[in-house]
Amino acid sequence: MITLFQFPRALDVPNPSPYCLKVETFLRLAGLDYQVRTLLNPARGPKGKLPFIQLDDEVIADSAIILRTLERRLGLDLDAHLDAAGRGRALAITRLCDEHLAWLLVYFRWIDEEGWAEFRPLFFAGLPAPLRALVPRLVRARLRRGQLAQGLARHSREELLEFAREDLQALSELLGAAPYFGGLQPCSADAAAYGVLANLILCSLDNPLSRLAREYPVLVAYCERLRDKFWA
Structure with a gap:
């Protein structure tokens, strides 16, 4: 049995974390049975973040390692229909989503002042009053340090939106007229792509990055397609 530990559902998407949504989308694309346990504190994860899974008696963290482990242990290959170039393309799409666009998503929720003013009351509304004042500041400060170390927070808002426009x-x-990034059927890249794109396009937030993402009709239709087929 697979148990997925992740944040609770929020913001009109199955999970407000692109990495949690990536893993759960993979489980659905692969047709695997699983159960979900929700956590609010990522520090409870083995690597201090969410998601992580329990596969039988083993705990596995990090979305990329989770997917790789499931593929190897369970004999899965969502990319079996792809040739070598297609597999390389799927990995490149996954890395773009995980290592760049998702970081921009974090910036425009947590660091950008307009995005933070909208995100904070929605995401932390369930905390008791003393924690509601303290926890958001602490988490935001930690994420700001991470964004500075990574380098994104050293750029202006306009420069970051230009990066995002290039990604989108x-x-x-790359998607073009195909229904999935794997062509006529999903591939591994679709898990990562939906994880971040649904959190931009289908999410209830209305920050500058989400507004930009909604300008791409191909990506909007893609999110709606996966939502209707795998999350209805």
Whole structure:
């Protein structure tokens, strides 16, 4: 049995974390049975973050390692229909989503002042009053340090939105008229792509990055397609 530990559902998407949503989308694309346990504190994870899974008696953390482990242990291969170039393309799309666009998502929720003013009361509304004042500041400060170390927070808002526009345009062109990034059927890249794109396009937030993402009709239709087929 697979148990997925992740944040609770919020913001009109199955999970407000692109990495949690990536893992759960993979489980659905692969047709695997699983159960979910929700956590609010990522520090309870073995690597201090969410998601993580329990596979039988083993705890496995990090979305990329989770998917790799499931593929190897259970004999899965969502990319079996792809040739070598297609597999390389799927990995490149996954890395773009996980290592760049998702970081921009974090910036425009947690660091950008407009995004933070909207995100904070929605995400932390369930905390008791003393914690509601303290926890958001502490988490935001930690994420700001991470964004500075990674380098994104050293750029202006306009520069970051231009980076995002390049990412979104590339994803739109790579998808084209195909229903999935794997072509006629999903591949591993679709888990990562839906994880971040649904959190931009279908999410109830209305920050500058979400507004930009909704300008790409190919990506909007893609999110709606996966939502209707795998999350209805």
